[in-house]
Amino acid sequence: MKSMVLLNQLTVKTANKTLLEIGSLEIEKGERYTIMGPSGAGKSTLLKCVATLKPYSGGEIYLFDEKLVNKNKKRLRKKMVYVAQQEVMFNGNVEDNVGLGLKFRRFVKKERQEKIKKVLKLVGLEGYEKRNVESLSGGELQRIALARALVLEPELLLLDEPTANLDPFNVQMMEQAIIHYCQSKGATLILATHNMNQAKRIGQHGLFIMSGKVIESGDLPNLLDHPNTKELIEFLEWA
């Protein structure tokens, strides 16, 4: 396999605005890649396009060495999971939520329960199976959303600001779980974040975007320690 994700001249436009313009981006298997930038830079748009949840106006997306077209969308979607910034919870308890994707994949109840137990342990929520999601805190809900994604063992994990607004304890729990999962399964990660320290802690490579355009990209932490562009320098000063 050459690359996990390959973007070529990708553009996303609305009637009067260009939301995203990526010339070329290649992410290899097993890489932990971070998309950095301020709010409204286009990070979520980029992730949603890769997750096949948002249409794009021009260019090409290759996933798992296959060009993304309408025909293979559903099949490719099964190899990856996207976790939104404010992930929604479905009606029911933790087990119902974490096991939903497994149910879609027709895992039997016993198998589902075993996997759910394991993944809840990974995100530090052991024994939460029967808890109603309405009774959980914001941090716990984000960890449940992560568990719901990890339990499917995706080859490609797309996380959109997964720890925004969380306390340091929850941030640490989430980061440990993400890194552990990627290392143990050899999974590829694309993480969108505006937290530069988090980008350094999790990412190996990254790019910085602003107003939908790539400003700078490279290896981490070098990219953030030695920025070359005015925009990134200014952003780091603010961050």
Next chain:
Amino acid sequence: MKEWISLFKEETILEIIKLSLQVSLTALIIGGIIGILAGTTLGIYSFRGKKIILSVVYTLMGVPPVLIGVVVYLLLSRHGVLGSLQLLFTPTAMIIAQIILVTPIVTGLTYSAISSNERKFSPAALTLGANDFQLWMVLLRESRRGIITACLSAFGRAISEVGAVMLVGGNIEGSTRVMTTAMILETRQGNFNVALALGAVLLFISFFINFFVLWRFMFTKTSFQEAIQL
């Protein structure tokens, strides 16, 4: 009161109540299934002509039942397109009229419930690998309160409706007489007690069904209630 109680010992009154429920519940089941499928389709998919279809659906939600009665009457009358089926003045004709009455209500309200949840739940369900059918099931489950409200509204409209069933049913004793048409007849004959008793039964049935469904599926503690509790 004694008069009222003795009324219900009469077999004809019980038959009228039974037929009312049969006609309205059958119409609700058939119209409900069509309406839920149509409303969900409109809520999930975007296609050409959707706005026009929705405008028609919302218009039909307020259509006078008597107009539906006239249309069904013309279709089923001897010289009508479906005249050969000989359904006029039968309970089936009444069910057809009521299906036409309830389907837009269920469709419109289901659409409203599904479309308000679609943007919220679809991306999460799709990224977890839901196929089209599974996505439908998730959205129906998450929108169930709205859909239950749709069905309750439709049932209320059907059971209390008089114009259409009078026209296509003919209010024939022992065959097509339902509670609402019987009430009109009894009022015209000056039997106000019977008319009122039937009205009370109608209200009681409606109350019982609504209370049961609301109690079983809808009641939860509100955030406001939680906020004011010490």
